[in-house]
Amino acid sequence: xxxxxxxxxxxxxxxxxxxxxxxxxxxxxxxxxxxxxxxxxxxxxxxxxxxxxxxxxxxxxxxxxxxxxxxxxxxxxxxxxxxxxxxxxxxxxxxxxxxxxxxxxxxxxxxxxxxxxxxxxxxxxxxxxxxxxxxxxxxxxxxxxxxxxxxxxxxxxxxxxxxxxxxxxxxxxxxxxxxxxxxxxxxxxxxxxxxxxxxxxxxxxxxxxxxxxxxxxxxxxxxxxxxxxxxxxxxxxxxxxxxxxxxxxxxxxxxxxxxxxxxxxxxxxxxxxxxxxxxxxxxxxxxxxxxxxxxxxxxxxxxxxxxxxxxxxxxx
Amino acid sequence: xxxxxxxxxxxxxxxxxxxxxxxxxxxxxxxxxxxxxxxxxxxxxxxxxxxxxxxxxxxxxxxxxxxxxxxxxxxxxxxxxxxxxxxxxxxxxxxxxxxxxxxxxxxxxxxxxxxxxxxxxxxxxxxxxxxxxxxxxxxxxxxxxxxxxxxxxxxxxxxxxxxxxxxxxxxxxxxxxxxxxxxxxxxxxxxxxxxxxxxxxxxxxxxxxxxxxxxxxxxxxxxxxxxxxxxxxxxxxxxxxxxxxxxxxxxxxxxxxxxxxxxxxxxxxxxxxxxxxxxxxxxxxxxxxxxxxxxxxxxxxxxxxxxxxxxxxxxxxxxxxxxxxxxxxxxxxxxxxxxxxxxxxxxxxxxxxxxxxxxxxxxxxxxxxxxxxxxxxxxxxxxxxxxxxxxxxxxxxxxxxxxxxxxxxxxxxxxxxxxxxxxxxxxxxxxxxxxxxxxxxxxxxxxxxxxxxxxxxxxxxxxxxxxxxxxxxxxxxxxxxxxxxxxxxxx
Numbered sequence: 001x002x003x004x005x006x007x008x009x010x011x012x013x014x015x016x017x018x019x020x021x022x023x024x025x026x027x028x029x030x031x032x033x034x035x036x037x038x039x040x041x042x043x044x045x046x047x048x049x050x051x052x053x054x055x056x057x058x059x060x061x062x063x064x065x066x067x068x069x070x071x072x073x074x075x076x077x078x079x080x081x082x083x084x085x086x087x088x089x090x091x092x093x094x095x096x097x098x099x100x101x102x103x104x105x106x107x108x109x110x111x112x113x114x115x116x117x118x119x120x121x122x123x124x125x126x127x128x129x130x131x132x133x134x135x136x137x138x139x140x141x142x143x144x145x146x147x148x149x150x151x152x153x154x155x156x157x158x159x160x161x162x163x164x165x166x167x168x169x170x171x172x173x174x175x176x177x178x179x180x181x182x183x184x185x186x187x188x189x190x191x192x193x194x195x196x197x198x199x200x201x202x203x204x205x206x207x208x209x210x211x212x213x214x215x216x217x218x219x220x221x222x223x224x225x226x227x228x229x230x231x232x233x234x235x236x237x238x239x240x241x242x243x244x245x246x247x248x249x250x251x252x253x254x255x256x257x258x259x260x261x262x263x264x265x266x267x268x269x270x271x272x273x274x275x276x277x278x279x280x281x282x283x284x285x286x287x288x289x290x291x292x293x294x295x296x297x298x299x300x301x302x303x304x305x306x307x308x309x310x311x312x313x314x315x316x
Numbered sequence: 317x318x319x320x321x322x323x324x325x326x327x328x329x330x331x332x333x334x335x336x337x338x339x340x341x342x343x344x345x346x347x348x349x350x351x352x353x354x355x356x357x358x359x360x361x362x363x364x365x366x367x368x369x370x371x372x373x374x375x376x377x378x379x380x381x382x383x384x385x386x387x388x389x390x391x392x393x394x395x396x397x398x399x400x401x402x403x404x405x406x407x408x409x410x411x412x413x414x415x416x417x418x419x420x421x422x423x424x425x426x427x428x429x430x431x432x433x434x435x436x437x438x439x440x441x442x443x444x445x446x447x448x449x450x451x452x453x454x455x456x457x458x459x460x461x462x463x464x465x466x467x468x469x470x471x472x473x474x475x476x477x478x479x480x481x482x483x484x485x486x487x488x489x490x491x492x493x494x495x496x497x498x499x500x501x502x503x504x505x506x507x508x509x510x511x512x513x514x515x516x517x518x519x520x521x522x523x524x525x526x527x528x529x530x531x532x533x534x535x536x537x538x539x540x541x542x543x544x545x546x547x548x549x550x551x552x553x554x555x556x557x558x559x560x561x562x563x564x565x566x567x568x569x570x571x572x573x574x575x576x577x578x579x580x581x582x583x584x585x586x587x588x589x590x591x592x593x594x595x596x597x598x599x600x601x602x603x604x605x606x607x608x609x610x611x612x613x614x615x616x617x618x619x620x621x622x623x624x625x626x627x628x629x630x631x632x633x634x635x636x637x638x639x640x641x642x643x644x645x646x647x648x649x650x651x652x653x654x655x656x657x658x659x660x661x662x663x664x665x666x667x668x669x670x671x672x673x674x675x676x677x678x679x680x681x682x683x684x685x686x687x688x689x690x691x692x693x694x695x696x697x698x699x700x701x702x703x704x705x706x707x708x709x710x711x712x713x714x715x716x717x718x719x720x721x722x723x724x725x726x727x728x729x730x731x732x733x734x735x736x737x738x739x740x741x742x743x744x745x746x747x748x749x750x751x752x753x754x755x756x757x758x759x760x761x762x763x764x765x766x767x768x769x770x771x772x773x774x775x776x777x778x779x780x781x782x783x784x785x786x787x788x789x790x791x792x793x794x795x796x797x798x799x800x801x802x803x804x805x806x807x
Contacts, residue, residue: 002496003336013778017785024790126797153322156793163790171741 024159025134028166035085035180036131039139042082042189043096049078052104054311057093059086059112059121060191061244065295067304068188074308075315077106081189086112088132089124090221091144094228099142103236106315108275108307109225110242112293113210113254116217116262122224123147130157146220195297200290207249210292211258222269229272240314241266242275245303247292251282275310317357318474319560320513321799327354331470332567340491344465347488347568354470355434362432369401369435370464373442377449377456377463391450395443402439405431407640434473436637436807440599441467445481447603454481462488471564475557475804477573477595484570492569501766505563507784508756513556514792515749518800520549522737524696531702536713538735539706546696547689548750550803551580554593555757557802578761580688580754583680585654588688596637600630623659628652638695638807643703647694654687745791 031037046055054077056062062083072079082093090111097107114121123144124132132139133154140151147154177183184193229239259278266274287299295303317323331350338346355363376394383390445466448454457463466485527534527542534542558575565572579592589597608629612622628649635648668676690707697703736743759765769777 003494006496006499013781013785016782017789020782020786021789127794130794149326150322150797153793153796156789157797160790160793167741168739172739 021156021159024163028159028162030134030162031131031165032135033177033182034131035182035184036088036128037135038182038185038189039084039088039132040135041182041185042080042084043100045080045187045189046082046096046100049080051102052106053078053080054315055080055082055097055101055105055107056110057082057097057107058090058110058244059083059088059115059293060291061112061293061295062110063185063189063191064194064289064293065245065300065303066190066307067300068186068190070304071308071311072188075311077315079188083110083189085128086114086121087125087128089120089122089129089144089147090115091122091146091224092124092129092132092142094224095142095144098228098231098235101232101235101237105232105235105237106240106311107232107237108240108242108311109228109272110244112244113246113262113278116221116265117212117215119146119218119220122218122221126150126154126157127161130154130161134158134161144224194289194294195300197289199286199288199296202285202288205247205285205288205290205292207253208292209254209258210246210250211254211262213255213258215258217262217265219269222265225272226270229270238314239272240275240311241270241272242307242310243278243281244293245281245283245287245295245299246278247285247288248282249285250292251279254278273314275307275314280306317354318799318801318805319557319564320510320796320802322796323357325796327357328564328567335568336494343492344462344488347470348461348465348468351465351468351470351473355468355473358433358474362435365401365432366435366438366468367464369398369438369442370467371460372397373445373467374457374460374463377446378458380446380449381456387450391446394446398439398442398446402435405435409640431806433805434475437473437476437478438467440478440596440637441481444478444599444603448481454485457481457485469565469570471561471568471570472572475554475561475802475807476593477558477561477575478599479573479595483573487570490569495569497770498569499567502563502566504766504769505559505566507563507781507788509556509559509561509563510788510792511556511749511784512552512559512753513802514788514795516746516753517549517553517556517803518792518795519738519742519746519749520545520552521800524549526737528696528698528702531697531706531709534735536709540710540713541736543689543693543706543710547580547685547692550692550695551576552750552753553803557804578757580685581681581758581761582684583677584658584684585651585687586658588684589651589655596634600634604630604633620660624656627656627659631655642700643694643697646700646703647691650687650691650694654691 054071054075056066056068056079060083062081063085066081066083068079068081082097084093090109094109101107112121123146126147129143129147129150132143143151143154179191179193179197181193184191186192225241232239263274263277266272281303283295283299283302287295287302289296317327327350331347335343335346335350352363355366373394376390376397380387380390380394445454449456457466462485465488466479466481469479469484469488472479523545524542527538528546531539531542555576562572562574573595575594577591577594579588582588582591605626609622609626612625617625629652631652632645632648634651635644635646638644638647693706694700694703697706738746756765769780
């Protein structure tokens with residue numbers, strides 16, 4: 001009897017809280033100007049462009065460091081830069097691509113190195129996924145199955161994000177949107193906002209090794225890639241793999257054994273054609289904007305040329 | 317699986333439901349299995365070490381009971397073993413660092429000596445258990461499973477409270493029926509614990525950590541803000557943890573010791589320790605202070621020396637128990653000093669009117685809080701030189717602030733010098749939460765708040781529940797995604 005009474009009250013309390021949460025979600029506007037909000041534009045590019053296309057997918061290394069227009073001019077195919085944020089989870093992006101991929105599409109996957117050692121870069125982190133849901137609740141379909149256990153938390157973070165962002169904006173209005181904003185992207189999905197800005201002092205960018213010594217690569221990261229590869233083959237497309245750009249100092253601080261073991265694991269556990277090696281994508285430190293992956297003007301140009309050269313051997 | 321994670325909430329939900337569905341005689345087995353799983357979620361390897369310590373404890377306690385005239389020797393050996401295990405893991409790194417010049421560079425094994433989670437608490441409890449068996453306050457437990465549960469019971473496993481066998485072991489053997497009031501009060505404890513940990517302590521981390529990690533990058537006013545911030549953070553972090561632990565245990569039907577009673581309202585350092593981390597301070601009192609005092613009286617030591625030794629030794633042990641750094645020894649020494657000095661210069665009480673008495677108490681509370689905050693600097697600073705730098709800079713800034721006030725500068729100009737990585741509205745909210753928390757804690761001490769609450773009309777009660785949960789949801793949900801460690805986990 002007492003147990004029933006408690007259960008009833010707990011259910012009622014949960015319903016009241018759920019109602020309040022939904023009310024907040026409904027009443028408070030979603031983030032339509034932020035960096036993650038640009039995923040909507042990228043999705044509509046997938047939806048509205050005609051195959052065959054070249055689609056780049058990965059983290060922010062792509063958003064900051066690729067000139068899609070040059071690629072389009074070289075190959076004469078529509079190009080979509082689907083790179084956005086590492087913590088959105090590569091599987092989330094791959095799920096979106098899988099939905100829209102069609103015969104003839106060439107998909108180039110370029111994840112950051114953390115993808116192979118941090119589960120949040122494979123499946124997404126709760127904070128970024130909650131913004132992803134906030135922008136469009138139907139995005140829930142793209143969230144990786146491994147994150148379903150966190151879904152209550154991700155959903156509860158949506159009203160939290162909304163309230164906090166809007167309160168913050170109300171009390172300290174922003175003068176401009178800055179580099180990390182939806183408006184900073186062009187029609188290909190490339191970020192341009194940083195190109196007019198000065199780079200961060202190189203001393204303030206981390207020199208860390210991007211693959212930790214004696215690291216254990218996460219088996220799931222290869223499984224996700226291979227599964228995606230097979231799905232795209234079934235749809236008549238091609239998947240290629242490339243390495244992200246990296247600052248020379250970070251390349252030097254990451255041991256050769258770790259790079260080699262990653263290369264070896266990719267060859268053993270996946271059937272993906274590799275466009276380069278990690279060493280091919282190391283660039284001078286002053287080519288970078290604000291992190292070890294975000295290229296600035298000169299680096300972006302050189303990296304794009306190198307990617308075009310690598311693709312030329314495959315796209316005739 | 318820290319308390320402030322989604323995994324803990326899932327785990328706790330399953331454990332609670334299953335434990336009430338279990339036949340009561342098998343309940344302790346299920347709780348033991350759940351506790352082992354809880355520990356293994358942090359470290360599987362160290363679970364074996366902890367189980368080994370428990371097995372040795374089990375046989376040692378029975379041996380003490382049976383040893384007759386040799387019981388003192390058995391007690392001594394078993395305490396030596398417990399302290400030895402703690403020293404290897406807690407001070408092994410320090411010892412090797414000291415001996416490095418002699419031994420050379422070949423002690424890589426020391427890298428593996430990471431203090432197992434909860435070991436410090438388990439060792440204190442096991443020493444207490446041995447001494448209690450030795451002094452016939454407790455019978456040696458014959459059921460090794462129940463004894464293991466005493467040490468491993470998950471709500472108190474990682475950071476206490478440091479329980480006594482006499483109060484906890486019998487509870488595992490009792491039948492606990494579903495009790496509506498007990499469960500709802502447990503839920504309220506948990507919600508209040510989350511409020512303190514997530515909304516206050518975790519937010520204060522943003523004020524405290526950057527400054528204490530690099531104190532030389534900050535001016536005096538920031539250092540002062542960080543010290544005030546840490547004084548609040550450690551209280552809300554640890555008392556938040558304790559409330560979650562108490563609430564979790566309560567829901568399962570077990571009562572744990574309340575670890576806090578408004579320590580920042582204490583009017584002396586001795587009183588502070590009767591209110592702060594009560595299970596540790598009472599352990600120090602019962603197992604170090606009392607035996608030491610008995611020895612000092614027996615050996616006819618002079619009263620002055622007795623006061624100094626009896627005040628210093630438990631506090632230094634407390635400092636060493638918390639950490640290996642010199643800063644912790646200084647922290648313990650300071651508390652020993654703060655306790656000993658008033659005892660040495662104790663004057664005859666003056667005749668004061670109740671009003672004067674009240675004012676005097678208020679002054680004493682402020683002075684005690686100042687001393688406590690000063691001691692926290694040593695507790696939190698990375699090195700002794702950092703702590704001294706912080707204190708000297710705060711003193712210099714104090715002078716400047718006084719000068720500013722004398723020169724009629726606006727207080728806003730002084731406050732605006734504080735660099736905090738928090739939006740203004742979060743600072744405002746934080747202040748509101750801290751104020752509300754202190755009011756609730758104060759009222760909690762004065763009366764039985766849960767009872768008072770249950771006497772309020774339904775609408776008032778439910779409004780309060782909805783407000784607390786909504787505030788937690790709107791300002792604290794993200795903390796469950798990346799749960800921050802409780803400060804006392806590392807001890």
